[in-house]
Amino acid sequence: MTFDEIEKYLKQASDSVAAMKRDLTTFFTALPDPFFILDTQGNYIEVLGGNAKHLYDDGAYLKGRNVCDVFTDELRDLFISSINEVVQNRELLICEYEIKPELLRTKCELSSHWYEGRVVPVEGENGEIAAVIWLAINITEKKRLEQRLKDLAEKDPMTGAYNRRFFRESIDQHYATFKRYGTTYSLAFIDIDYFKKVNDQFGHDVGDGVICHLVTHIQEQLRTTDLLSRFGGEEFVVLFPHINLDEACLVAERLRATIEMTPYKSINHKVPFTVSIGISEVRAEDESVEDILKRADSALYQSKSSGRNKVTGA
Structure with a gap:
């Protein structure tokens, strides 16, 4: 092979490498x-x-x-x-x-x-x-x-509060932690007073608005670690980790006063409403989660039976 032939071969090889590099760059860029x-x-x-x-x-x-x-x-x-x-x-x-x-x-x-x-x-x-x-x-x-599917599984679609199933899972975990480490927590049952009258007078759309209005104001008062759940139609429950009964009552009283002073407003209606709240703290003698739930429910009943728009601790 002559020198000219070698030079020609090397040039062709170099051109091929350059062309291959351009092709690869074009491919990767695309x-x-x-x-x-x-x-x-x-x-x-x-x-x-x-x-x-x-x-x-x-x-x-x-x-x-x-x-x-x-x-x-x-x-x-x-x-x-x-x-x-x-x-x-x-x-x-x-x-x-x-x-x-x-x-x-x-x-x-x-x-x-x-x-x-x-x-x-x-x-x-x-x-x-x-x-x-x-x-x-x-x-x-x-x-x-994935987040939408998670929300569908864990949250109430109308209010965005957690659903009852997720609440039960969470409180079971907190109860187990309490039994093992003694880490306290409290519960608050919250119920809208005379809610049936709201539905009867203004209709269910306004009633739904009142419920969502309540959820918004509850969430504004809570810490990121607190858990709000819709327990029933107009009844909600809040789980307060690391908070005792007295502290939970202070938060609940602040919430009750805020709701009383903040009526729900729609395009055509202004709807004042109040809430009754029952609070309970987990106790060493509790044999299951049901014990604290029953105490909080009894405290809620006491708030309602003594005139409503009240906070009762038990």
């Missing part, structure tokens, strides 16, 4: 889901794919940056720990993570996006792990569907 090549320190080396613009931001701005400069502490730690695990184990890792609206470059987004990350190692020339490929798959709709 992928709907984005994938990132990161070194072992969390630096973005390359950003490809993400052609489904309705699901993904343009990730080109990430190239040359480090995950520590892009994400909050929690996400940064997840990315770094995931990269380290892949480098150590040399195998596929799958993780799920949430990106808050303020981190999304699409500023019109008002809710978080969820992603499934699939991370695989990339070996260098000497067999060491030189980088990782991180494929990001948008699973936001899947997460929203």
Whole structure:
């Protein structure tokens, strides 16, 4: 083979490699889901794919940056720990993570996006792990569907309060914790006074509005750890973890006064109403959850029988 023939062969080979590189780049860029090549320190080396613009931001701005400069502490730690695990184990890792609206470059987004990350190692020339490929798959709709199904199973569809079944599961868990560790809790039964008169006078649509109005005001008074459940038609129960009887009565009295001063208003009606509340705290002598439920129910009955619009502890 002459020198000219060798030179021609090498040029053809180089052209083939260049063409193959262009084809691969075109292919990867056209992928709907984005994938990132990161070194072992969390630096973005390359950003490809993400052609489904309705699901993904343009990730080109990430190239040359480090995950520590892009994400909050929690996400940064997840990315770094995931990269380290892949480098150590040399195998596929799958993780799920949430990106808050303020981190999304699409500023019109008002809710978080969820992603499934699939991370695989990339070996260098000497067999060491030189980088990782991180494929990001948008699973936001899947997460929203899961949450909707969870809500259907756990919550009252009209008010958004937890349903009776979920409440029973929760109070059973708290009772078991109390028996084991002595961690106290209290219950409040809440019932709308003369609710039948509201339905008879204004109709069931207004009655439903009154119920939803009540739920809104109850939730405004509760901590994130408290649990509100719709126990019956116009009857609700609140579980107060780590709160004794006196503390629960103070919260209940504040709620009762707020409801009395805040009538429900619809387009055509203004409906004042009050609530009666019965409170009980778990006791060492209780043999089951039914004991505290019965005491709270008896306290509610006492509030009603002594004139309504009252809070009674038992």
